[in-house]
Amino acid sequence: MSEKPIIRSEFIPSLIMEFRKFSTSIVLFNEGLASNLHLNATDLRCRELLCHTGPITAGKLSQLTHLTTGAITGVIDRLEKVNFVERIQDPNDRRRVIIQPVYERDDELAELFKPLSDSLSNIFNQYDDKELTLLFKFWNDINELIPKETKELNKGET
Secondary structure (H helix, E strand, O other): OOOOOOOHHHHHHHHHHHHHHHHHHHHHHHHHHHHHOOOOHHHHHHHHHHHHHOOEEHHHHHHHHOOOHHHHHHHHHHHHHOOOEEEEEOOOOOOOEEEEEOOOOHHHHHHHHHHHHHHHHHHHOOOOHHHHHHHHHHHHHHHHHHHHHHHHHOOOOO
16 A cells, blocks of 8 residues: 655645644743753753853853843753753953853753653664664754754844
């Protein structure tokens, strides 16, 4: 029995809707994860962003997140209080402070992510190498697209 051919004009909107549902699910998951760490989701996402960017200034973090500098100061204060980041003096400009992730609690984070990681591994193991390569390309493309779309969305904001 052959599979029914895909009608792209109907299927692509369905894929987009699934992506939107995924996005909402991830936001809710991150809320729960942050709550387990006695943080809010914004704080946790800022810490995750710092893990990807490496040490940056609070101003740069503010630009990347589109949060005000005052809001970022609160985020950094909360993250520093629970030992997820530290402020260090910029060696090139003593007036500037660099925000650096602290990795001492990464085992705790990994433990919270473990059930999801295990479930994802179970799903990924259902696919062959070619399909996994396609999935990797898809997520890589999405991870390049979303920051560009976010920048475009926020164009003109001060």
